[in-house]
Amino acid sequence: WAQSADILESIGADFSVMHPLIKATLDKTLTMSPHDGQTGPARRGDVDIIKKHLSMLSGVKHKLYETLSTDIMNEYHHNLTDHQS
Structure with a gap:
């Protein structure tokens, strides 16, 4: 929080x-x-929103959001793993 x-x-x-x-x-x-x-853009597989969010973050916050989003996407959308481009 x-x-x-x-x-x-x-x-x-x-x-x-x-x-x-x-x-x-x-x-x-x-x-x-x-x-x-579980809800949110990673749960929905909304790669565009995840990219937008990542563009607003830096440092540890960026890495944390990226890591959690990747983990959630891997759990629910096994075919969506490359959202960092």
């Missing part, structure tokens, strides 16, 4: 914009399996 707060602060947004996403994520965690509840 601290990482998202830093990113939001850097663009002048308040962390409270994350509250609905946090609540929805926690609600899903309590009602379904992590595998079934």
Whole structure:
């Protein structure tokens, strides 16, 4: 959460914009399996959005997002592994 707060602060947004996403994520965690509840661009195989997100990140944040996205895509979309181009 601290990482998202830093990113939001850097663009002048308040962390409270994350509250609905946090609540929805926690609600899903309590009602379904992590595998079934996984959402987001990597889960959907949305390579274009992942590339856009990566272009906005640098350093450790870039590597972390890239690593997690690749892992999620490999789990759900075995044929989509080259999203870094």
